[in-house]
Amino acid sequence: MDNKAESPDATNFTDIPALTNAKSSTDPAIEIGEVLAPSSPLGDRTVAVPSAAPEAATRQVARSAGIVGLAVTGSRVLGLIREQVFAYFFGASREYDAFLTAFRIPNLLRDLFAEGALSAAFVTTFSQYLTAKSEKEAWRLANLVLNGLGLVLIVITALGILFAPAIVDLIAPGFHQFPGKTELTIELTRIMFPFIILVAMAAVAMGILNARDRFGVPASASSFLNLGSIVGGLAFAYLIDPQFGPRAIVGMAIGTVIGGALQCLIQIPSLYGVGFRYRPLLSFTDAGVRKVMRLMGPAVIGAAAVQVNVFVNNYFASYLQNGAISWLNYAFRLMQFPIGVFGVAISMATLPSISRAATRSDMNQFRHTLASSLGLVFFLCVPSACGLIVLARPIIRLIYERGDFSTWDTQQTAAALAFYALGLAGYAAIKVLAPAFYALDDARTPMVISLISIGTNFALNWLLVRHYGFGHRGLALSTSCVATLNFAALFLLMRRKMGSIEGRRIGQSLMKIGLAAAIMSAACWWSLGVLATRWGGSGFVSAGVTALVPIAVGAMVFLLSCKLLNVNELETITEAIRERLRH
DSSP: OOOSSSOSSOOOSOOOOOOOOOOOOSSOOOOTTOBOOTTSTTTTOBOOOOTTHHHHHHHHHHHHHHHHHHHHHHHHHHHHHHHHHHHHHHOSSHHHHHHHHHTHHHHHHHIIIIISHHHHHHHHHHHHHHHHSOHHHHHHHHHHHHHHHHHHHHHHHHHHHHTHHHHHHHHOGGGGGSTTHHHHHHHHHHHHTTHHHHHHHHHHHHHHHHHTTOOHHHHHHHHHHHHHHHHHHHHHHHHHOTTOOTTHHHHHHHHHHHHHHHHHHTTHHHHHHTTOOOOOOOOSSSHHHHHHHHHHHHHHHHTTHHHHHHHHHHHHHTTSOTTHHHHHHHHHHHHHHHIIIIIIHHHHHHHHHHHHHHHTTOHHHHHHHHHHHHHHHHHHHHHHHHHHHHTHHHHHHHHHOSTTOOHHHHHHHHHHHHHHHTTHHHHHHHHHHHHHHHHTTOOHHHHHHHHHHHHHHHHHHIIIIIISOOTHHHHHHHHHHHHHHHHHHHHHHHHHHHSOOOHHHHHHHHHHHHHHHHHHHHHHHHHHHHHHHHHOSSSHHHHHHHHHHHHHHHHHHHHHHHHHTTOHHHHHHHHHHHHHHHO
């Protein structure tokens, strides 16, 4: 399990710029010296931008996203190994349900601090300080935020440990119907709550390095989180329960905290390398700190709408059978791959670029980079979603089905994964869109959309789970619907704010990508059917053939289809890879 860019586990059920080299756009572009429309955040100011600037920024984001993508891929692989460890020793059980629920609160806070409100607000403000003020002022801001955040989180952690029983009763009231489940969840909650302090410090470090255009180390830090969680977790699990019985789950909780510490410590040398020096400064009235807090306040809701819905989902899931929460988590873990490797990577690489563009009032570059980023998200995530839907069962069988993870668990996890995948593209695109609002000094819009989505999620959960009896599948479907609606609302509002974000070009690319993905899905389905008749038996080799061969066939068919359909994003990725190999 890893964080989303780095979570130690995918405990959420909900938990991503098409970078194109084409200069033309079907939407009207801002010409040199043109007065921006009143709807623009820049009012009547003018822009003078060399025509090559947006393309240079696009290529830079593509290269940076590639670096982050490679680093996050390593983290995802280790996270998946961690998930396999849980599946082997605990399957879909009472103990793993308790572990996931216990991590719910620190995991939500991690999302807010590591990938959500703090990350977006701090990177935006820190980048603006570097551009408009001086490095000295920027480093002072970094120290103020680091110390203030640490103090606040120490208090929150103490309160969380003290009130753990009340927290568990609030988010998992249904656990009381299963003997010992509530008590175990409270114990694990108290052990893992300090994780948030460590991961938040790591988030500040990540923000500093990203703002200095250093992406590899912070993205790789999550690999150490997972490595520490696996090695430390198994070591303590053995010490506590050598037979790896129910009490071994306590050791895995300790391992999660160890992983958080490693994620923070691994970034310290790079911080000093870019010029950071720690200073014991503290002020909540500093102008920069107030700006971060002002952006962060509403952004806590805006950036984590889907994550806030985790609590609603957990509430409903706690009344379902033992294993339901585990099935949802195993399924969402596979969703984490395309979200982390593609969505988070693109978002992390895009935010500093669009923040600097907004500071310079260069809205032509801002618009082009954002539009291209969204196109690239669709290019990578739409086929990923189709592949996960068609090949859900063979993929889960290959990855998880061994030890205490049964064929029944595979079937139930595959059902959840298929419904989760429906919202993959929307979920990933939110990772790019929400921070774009913060770069424009607008945290209110994502907040309002998030409040609406939270209410929508509750209503859909009640309808699908309580009324229609869809069980855990209903929770996955509700998550996808909410993520898609959230993205659509943010996209339309950003278009209104900017006047244009090359929407027609994005739509045309999406249609081509959708057609290529449909052809790919048919190829995957056909190849799976052929292989199932010859390799449909039990065993690891059979599972590997029926999962990996259709994936390879689908990937080749999709790329060929995109080539024939002249999908611009394919050329962008190809060029980024060539440049990376040349350097």
